[in-house]
Amino acid sequence: xxxxxxxxxxxxxxxxxxxxxxxFRRVSxxxxxxxxxxxxxxxxxxxxxxxxxxxxxxxxxTALRMIAGFEQPTGGDVFLDxxxxxxxxxxxxxxxxVFQSYALFPHLNVARNVAYGLLQRSPRxxxxxxxxxxxxVLDLVRLGGFGHRRIxxxxxxxxxxxxxxxxxxxxPKVLLLDEPLAALDRKLRRDMQxxxxxxxxxxxxTFILVTHDQEEALSMSxxxxxxxxxxxxxxxxxxxLYDRPASRYVAGFVGKSNFLEGTIVxxxxxxxxxxxxxxxxxxxxxxxxxxxxxxxxxxTVAVRPEQVLLMRQRDALPADIAVGCxxxxxxxxxxxxxxxxxxxxxxxxxxxALAPRQSERAEKPFQPGEIVTAGFRxxxxxxxGSD
Amino acid sequence: xxxxxxxxxxxLYLPIALIVVFSxxxxxxxxxxQGFSTEWYFKAFANPFAMKALRTSLxxxxxxxxxxxxxxxxxxxxxxxxxGWPRRAFDALIYVxxxxxxxxxxxxxxIAFVTVFDAVxxxxxxxxxxxxxxxxxxxxxxxxxxxxxxxAVVILIVRARFAGLDRSLIEASEDLYxxxxxxxxxxxxxxxxxxxxxxxxxSFTFSFEDFxxxxxxxxxxxxxxxxxxxxxxxxxxxEVNAIGTVVLAASLSLLVIAQFLLRDRNAxxxxxxxxx
Ligand SMILES: Nc1ncnc2c1ncn2[C@@H]1O[C@H](COP(=O)(O)OP(=O)(O)OP(=O)(O)O)[C@@H](O)[C@H]1O
Ligand SMILES: [Mg+2]
Numbered sequence: 001x002x003x004x005x006x007x008x009x010x011x012x013x014x015x016x017x018x019x020x021x022x023x024f025r026r027v028s029x030x031x032x033x034x035x036x037x038x039x040x041x042x043x044x045x046x047x048x049x050x051x052x053x054x055x056x057x058x059x060x061x062t063a064l065r066m067i068a069g070f071e072q073p074t075g076g077d078v079f080l081d082x083x084x085x086x087x088x089x090x091x092x093x094x095x096x097x098v099f100q101s102y103a104l105f106p107h108l109n110v111a112r113n114v115a116y117g118l119l120q121r122s123p124r125x126x127x128x129x130x131x132x133x134x135x136x137v138l139d140l141v142r143l144g145g146f147g148h149r150r151i152x153x154x155x156x157x158x159x160x161x162x163x164x165x166x167x168x169x170x171x172p173k174v175l176l177l178d179e180p181l182a183a184l185d186r187k188l189r190r191d192m193q194x195x196x197x198x199x200x201x202x203x204x205x206t207f208i209l210v211t212h213d214q215e216e217a218l219s220m221s222x223x224x225x226x227x228x229x230x231x232x233x234x235x236x237x238x239x240x241l242y243d244r245p246a247s248r249y250v251a252g253f254v255g256k257s258n259f260l261e262g263t264i265v266x267x268x269x270x271x272x273x274x275x276x277x278x279x280x281x282x283x284x285x286x287x288x289x290x291x292x293x294x295x296x297x298x299x300t301v302a303v304r305p306e307q308v309l310l311m312r313q314r315d316a317l318p319a320d321i322a323v324g325c326x327x328x329x330x331x332x333x334x335x336x337x338x339x340x341x342x343x344x345x346x347x348x349x350x351x352x353a354l355a356p357r358q359s360e361r362a363e364k365p366f367q368p369g370e371i372v373t374a375g376f377r378x379x380x381x382x383x384x385g386s387d
Numbered sequence: 388x389x390x391x392x393x394x395x396x397x398x399l400y401l402p403i404a405l406i407v408v409f410s411x412x413x414x415x416x417x418x419x420x421q422g423f424s425t426e427w428y429f430k431a432f433a434n435p436f437a438m439k440a441l442r443t444s445l446x447x448x449x450x451x452x453x454x455x456x457x458x459x460x461x462x463x464x465x466x467x468x469x470x471g472w473p474r475r476a477f478d479a480l481i482y483v484x485x486x487x488x489x490x491x492x493x494x495x496x497x498i499a500f501v502t503v504f505d506a507v508x509x510x511x512x513x514x515x516x517x518x519x520x521x522x523x524x525x526x527x528x529x530x531x532x533x534x535x536x537x538x539a540v541v542i543l544i545v546r547a548r549f550a551g552l553d554r555s556l557i558e559a560s561e562d563l564y565x566x567x568x569x570x571x572x573x574x575x576x577x578x579x580x581x582x583x584x585x586x587x588x589x590s591f592t593f594s595f596e597d598f599x600x601x602x603x604x605x606x607x608x609x610x611x612x613x614x615x616x617x618x619x620x621x622x623x624x625x626e627v628n629a630i631g632t633v634v635l636a637a638s639l640s641l642l643v644i645a646q647f648l649l650r651d652r653n654a655x656x657x658x659x660x661x662x663x
Pocket of ligand 2: 060061062
């Protein structure tokens with residue numbers, strides 16, 4: 001994968017302005033015994049939108065705080081635009097952060113909050129220049145004319161945009177966002193995601209976003225870093241991560257998957273034949289060149305629910321199907337655009353299938369108790385190492 | 388309310404109410420109502436001894452408030468950064484300073500001052516001969532003793548406010564390029580200012596109305612409470628009641644203002660509408 005080989009490149013970051021804007025070199029952070037970051041290496045290109053995604057406590061915020069300068073790594077180096085910044089305090093780093101709680105100054109009005117960073121510059125820009133830039137950035141976040149408002153007079157979504165404006169007005173090299181949308185309701189969060197993404201494309205500043213919402217990470221980012229217990233387990237584009245998860249952990253974290261346990265019968269670099277616990281043999285695709293497989297190895301096969309095809313007649317299934325088996329419909333869950341079915345078969349055990357709404361319109365929905373044929377193509381079945 | 392609760396409140400506040408009522412007595416004797424009059428207020432404000440005591444009290448209270456607030460604020464900010472046993476030791480000492488009875492502080496500071504003066508005065512005499520300054524009890528010793536116990540009050544109030552300060556505001560300020568001093572001046576100070584002002588008013592009040600400690604270390608200068616104490620030995624007059632009422636009104640107003648400043652400020656604001 002080109003993304004991960006870039007991330008692990010051993011050379012020192014270049015300083016010619018075309019190198020990575022941000023780099024971690026084997027960065028670790030321990031709080032006593034707790035490893036919040038363990039040997040993280042990472043490079044971020046200028047203008048990239050990168051997300052850290054992972055469950056609570058996996059070290060996302062810690063990674064962000066090491067970039068901002070609020071935490072010092074216990075090992076390794078952090079580079080900003082080619083310069084090692086380990087010993088540079090937060091107030092001299094050319095990055096800005098949007099805090100999860102927004103951290104707006106309650107004793108200052110909106111305009112003074114936004115102007116705060118500019119007022120710390122020396123030489124201090126002129127009054128006129130500050131007013132101009134504050135006005136421009138407030139327009140950018142669609143808060144023109146709100147400058148005189150007090151912070152507590154603003155709604156949650158407006159406060160979030162003030163926090164964004166307060167960071168953006170400084171034109172940082174990297175903008176850090178720590179779950180900036182977590183406090184918003186679902187609808188507003190969707191709108192803000194689109195807005196943030198458009199904004200980032202327009203101004204071209206590097207964004208680093210921390211989130212535990214996979215949908216948010218996948219929909220907004222150029223690349224996503226999946227984290228687990230202080231480590232990066234996989235880094236890649238959203239489609240990469242979804243289509244080619246490197247491990248069961250990633251497959252389970254990014255989207256939903258059915259996991260089937262089995263052992264390798266034969267393995268070639270592109271595909272493998274796997275014998276499932278039920279004795280059924282299936283053909284499966286395999287990814288991850290690093291994963292060496294030999295006959296007899298225990299593996300997990302992941303199949304996305306939307307890749308599972310359900311048919312009333314067996315011969316309606318496409319000819320190139322890897323496996324097709326009689327299954328009982330146990331449950332039908334209506335999700336709006338999709339319908340999720342929970343099924344059980346002798347070959348696959350209990351598994352889930354996701355049917356789009358259209359196919360339901362054409363055909364009558366399957367009912368619990370019905371027996372259907374379920375199948376999936378070989379390239380939909382991914383062989384994963386069992387972590 | 389139960390009758391005994393009423394009884395307790397009557398027992399506590401009736402004497403105070405009587406003082407206020409009888410300060411408006413037209414008669415000569417404190418408890419012999421002759422009709423309404425404000426003449427004792429004019430008498431009191433025309434009394435040179437009372438006015439001198441009032442001036443002394445105001446000077447003492449002002450200096451005490453200024454010094455205790457300044458030192459206490461700095462101490463509070465410093466203590467908030469301390470960790471481990473030194474911090475626990477200081478915490479304990481602060482509470483001790485508040486719980487020790489005034490009499491003990493009075494006696495202890497008196498002994499301390501006398502001991503120091505006895506040691507220093509001969510030394511000064513040897514240095515400067517007959518023109519040597521003599522250290523003695525007076526305004527500075529009252530102020531010193533008052534600062535001592537008010538310091539603890541200021542530290543507790545300011546530190547509570549500082550501890551309640553959202554850390555991310557400080558980080559946000561640093562993130563926006565403010566130097567540590569810039570952050571202190573532009574974020575920490577404005578945020579804890581109500582607590583600083585409140586502790587200034589409280590230490591002013593506590594110093595102004597203190598009798599016990601001042602009684603021990605005042606020397607020849609008498610503060611207003613000491614003046615009241617010495618004048619009631621000649622009988623309780625409506626004039627004393629008038630002075631007491633003025634002191635009461637002033638103290639209460641300052642306490643109310645301080646309480647207002649220490650209120651949870653967010654309670655005054657409508658909660659931000661998160662869902663919006
Ligand atoms: N200041 C600290 N002192 C001690 N341990 C800490 C500190 N900050 C973080 N940790 C620990 O480091 C680990 C990672 O914390 P971090 O805040 O980075 O997690 P996170 O991925 O941001 O989680 P969340 O999604 O809940 O915000 C956690 O186990 C946490 O308890
Ligand atoms: Mg976090």
